[in-house]
Amino acid sequence: MSDPDISTAPTRLARLPSWLLTQSARHVHRVVSGRLGLADARGYHYRALAALEEYGSLCQADLGRRAGMDRSDIVATVNELADRRFVDRSPDPTDRRRNIISVTRRGRQHLRALDDVLVAAQDEAFASLDPAERDQLAALLTKLLAHHTRQAKGPVRDPSTSDGLRGSGR
Numbered sequence: 001m002s003d004p005d006i007s008t009a010p011t012r013l014a015r016l017p018s019w020l021l022t023q024s025a026r027h028v029h030r031v032v033s034g035r036l037g038l039a040d041a042r043g044y045h046y047r048a049l050a051a052l053e054e055y056g057s058l059c060q061a062d063l064g065r066r067a068g069m070d071r072s073d074i075v076a077t078v079n080e081l082a083d084r085r086f087v088d089r090s091p092d093p094t095d096r097r098r099n100i101i102s103v104t105r106r107g108r109q110h111l112r113a114l115d116d117v118l119v120a121a122q123d124e125a126f127a128s129l130d131p132a133e134r135d136q137l138a139a140l141l142t143k144l145l146a147h148h149t150r151q152a153k154g155p156v157r158d159p160s161t162s163d164g165l166r167g168s169g170r
Contacts, residue, residue, distance in 0.1 A: 006023075027125065028125040028126075031121050031124050031125040032118065032121045032125065034121075035117050035118070035120060035121040035124070036114070036117060036118075036121070038117075039113065039114060039117045041110075041114055041117070042077075042080075044067075044069060044073055044074075044076075044077040045077060045080065045081060045086070045110075045114070046111070046114050046118065047067040047068065047069060047077075048063060048067050048069070048074070048077050048078065048081060048087070048101075049081070049086065049087075049103055049107055049108075049110065049111040049114070050067075050111065051063055051066040051067040052087065052101060052102065052103040052107070053103055053108065053111055056102075057100050057101065057102040057103075058100070058101055059092055059098045059099065059100055059101070060074060060075070060078055060089075060098065060099050060101055061074075061098070063078070063101050078099075078101055081107065084106075084110075085104060085106050085107075086103070086104060086106055086107030086110050087101050087102060087103055087104060087107055088101070088102045088104055089101055090102070122134075
């Protein structure tokens with residue numbers, strides 16, 4: 001599939017934030033994936049290592065949830081990372097059916113290297129934006145994602161209101 005050129009895209013499309021976001025995301029994904037590929041890594045590797053670094057050792061299911069990955073993707077990712085000795089996998093002492101995943105020293109070094117790769121990828125992907133615009137874009141995307149994340153979880157229950165829902169119920 002070829003990428004539409006913004007200057008030749010139908011005006012109706014070019015005015016839609018959803019279309020602009022989708023097209024921009026395709027370009028950014030290509031840049032990030034390309035940079036990670038040159039480092040012999042994938043985005044899933046970074047997600048899993050970053051989650052382990054921030055939250056500590058986790059069972060595989062919790063790691064998948066923290067990293068926002070499907071079950072089959074986290075299994076394959078943990079296998080790849082374990083094969084490269086970036087993570088250790090050990091039985092959960094409280095439930096032998098589960099594995100506990102821990103980042104290794106080698107995995108932390110790899111994560112730091114991937115941090116540098118992603119800084120370069122961000123610089124390439126967002127070269128047309130100055131630092132303030134990048135911050136503004138990140139803030140807007142964070143707000144949008146938070147809205148949709150809350151919406152996906154359903155209404156927030158509030159026992160102090162007559163209908164049990166917080167806010168206007170819209």
